Amino acid sequence: MIKVGITCGDINGIGPEIVIKSIKQAKSDFKFYLIGPKNIFLTQISKIKLDDFSKFEFVDTGKATASIGAPSQNSGKSALNAISETIKLWDEKVIDVIVTAPISKEAIQRAGSKFPGHTEMFANRFRTNDFAMMFLSKFMFASLVTIHTPINKVSRILSRELLEKKLAIVKASLKQDFKKLGPTLAVLGLNPHAGESGLFGSEEREIITPILKKLNSKRETFYGPFSTDGFFGQKSHKKYDCVVGMYHDQILTPFKLLNFNEGVNFTAGLPLIRTSPDHGTAFGLAGKNLANPKSMIEAIKYAAKIYKNRSSNL
Numbered sequence: 001m002i003k004v005g006i007t008c009g010d011i012n013g014i015g016p017e018i019v020i021k022s023i024k025q026a027k028s029d030f031k032f033y034l035i036g037p038k039n040i041f042l043t044q045i046s047k048i049k050l051d052d053f054s055k056f057e058f059v060d061t062g063k064a065t066a067s068i069g070a071p072s073q074n075s076g077k078s079a080l081n082a083i084s085e086t087i088k089l090w091d092e093k094v095i096d097v098i099v100t101a102p103i104s105k106e107a108i109q110r111a112g113s114k115f116p117g118h119t120e121m122f123a124n125r126f127r128t129n130d131f132a133m134m135f136l137s138k139f140m141f142a143s144l145v146t147i148h149t150p151i152n153k154v155s156r157i158l159s160r161e162l163l164e165k166k167l168a169i170v171k172a173s174l175k176q177d178f179k180k181l182g183p184t185l186a187v188l189g190l191n192p193h194a195g196e197s198g199l200f201g202s203e204e205r206e207i208i209t210p211i212l213k214k215l216n217s218k219r220e221t222f223y224g225p226f227s228t229d230g231f232f233g234q235k236s237h238k239k240y241d242c243v244v245g246m247y248h249d250q251i252l253t254p255f256k257l258l259n260f261n262e263g264v265n266f267t268a269g270l271p272l273i274r275t276s277p278d279h280g281t282a283f284g285l286a287g288k289n290l291a292n293p294k295s296m297i298e299a300i301k302y303a304a305k306i307y308k309n310r311s312s313n314l
Contacts, residue, residue, distance in 0.1 A: 001031050002096050002304050005059075005089050007082040008036025009101025011066045012075040013281030014291035019101055020044040021293035022300060023055055030300065032056035033095055036082040037064035047289055061085055068287040071104035076111030079103045083118070087125050090272055097303040098122075100276040101296070104283075116148045119267050122274050131269040132169040134242075135251065135278055136302050137259040141178075141242040142251045143170045143268070154247045158190065158203060163211050167222060167244060173268035174241055176313065177306045186231065186240040187212060187224035188250060194227040203246075261292050264299045266306070273306050275299040 006023075009015020020041065023032050034041050038060035061081040064074065083103075089095045100118050108115075115121045123131045135142045145166045146154050167185065174183035187208060188194075191201030198205050208225045215222050223240065230236075232254045237243050245251035255263055256278065263278035277295030285291050 001029055002307055003031045003033065003094065004097055004099055004300060004303065005033045005035055005086045005095035006099045006300075007079070007086055007101050008034070008040060008061075009079060009082075010071065010075045010104045010107055010281045011037065011040045011064055011078050012068055012070060012072060012107075013102060013104065013283050013286050015101030015103075015281065016040050016044045017048070017286070017289065017291045018277065018293040018296040020048045020050055021291070022296040024048060024050045024052075025293070025297060026055060026300065028055070030055065030304070033059050033089060035059040035086050035089070036061055037078055039063050040066060040078075059085060059089065069283045071107035071110070071281070071283070073107070073110040076104065076107030076109070076113070080108055080111055080113055083121055087122070087272075097273040097275070097307050099296070099299050099303050100274060102277060102279060102281045104281050118265075118274070118276060119147060122267055122270060122272060125272065126270055128270070130165065130169060131267055132166050132173070134170065134173065134266045134268045135255050135259075136264040136266055136275075137255070137262055137298070139258045140237050140255060141174070142237075142255050143242060143244045144248060144251055145244065145246050147248065149247060151247065155190065155201075155203060158207060158246060160207050160211050163207060164215065167211070167215060169269040170242055170244060171221060177266075177268070177309055178241075179309055180241050183221065183241040184239075185222050186226060186236065186243045187222055188228050188231060188243065188245045189225035190246045192227070194225045261294045262298050263295060264302045266302060273303055273310070275303040275306075 038058045064078045133144050174180040190203045195201045195204035204225045212222045265276045265278045267274045
């Protein structure tokens with residue numbers, strides 16, 4: 001039985017709702033630890049009419065009051081407390097994997113977080129920059145070189161060292177976590193038309209292409225750099241095990257078009273296994289009992305799959 005720590009997310013959004021809906025549909029080979037304000041979870045349990053309490057235990061982080069539909073300092077504090085408690089439970093080997101419900105970046109900033117999101121928080125636990133944000137679905141695996149970086153800073157941050165590190169992490173994850181023994185990775189360019197031989201930018205010629213040649217010196221694994229529009233327009237993502245983009249919307253836009261209700265976010269490269277649904281807090285849906293739990297259900301399944309694959313390597 002796999003022990004899953006699952007956080008409340010932002011209590012003013014759909015997080016608690018999709019957590020309870022997912023548990024209601026989950027198979028019996030999971031044991032869940034509901035991490036967050038117990039009173040918030042109990043409210044959702046009552047609404048969703050979850051009668052079987054044998055699947056889960058509460059890890060109460062303190063009573064909280066929800067203000068449904070908008071981020072707040074209070075909801076940010078509850079989210080941060082849940083994440084902190086989840087890391088402790090993993091450290092103490094109470095749980096095997098972590099699945100996080102969506103948080104509001106605005107709310108956690110109001111509550112004093114120095115991190116922009118989950119990925120950076122969990123990486124900080126290991127004091128490392130050796131991680132990558134990956135996106136998982138049956139239609140496409142993808143990853144990012146830069147994460148929550150403003151567009152006007154991406155070209156300044158992008159370097160040969162950063163690209164090489166991220167590509168190595170993603171390749172290793174594909175082999176270890178998903179049993180793809182000879183993975184193929186498509187790498188997108190940064191500029192329009194992948195730079196058009198330097199006419200529209202030099203990053204492809206000066207950074208991306210040299211690194212791909214270096215990494216392919218023994219075996220061809222990395223392909224590109226590809227022009228993003230043509231790559232997805234021709235559905236070339238189907239030919240590769242993973243697509244790596246240089247910045248957030250370059251990957252997230254096509255990924256969510258393909259997988260909005262079923263995509264999963266995964267933090268690759270860490271000893272800790274953490275997944276989450278690839279959507280936000282959906283404040284506009286909160287409190288209406290209309291939220292779709294499919295992405296959360298997939299996040300639970302992928303966390304279990306990764307755990308089993310890693311365990312088989314021991």
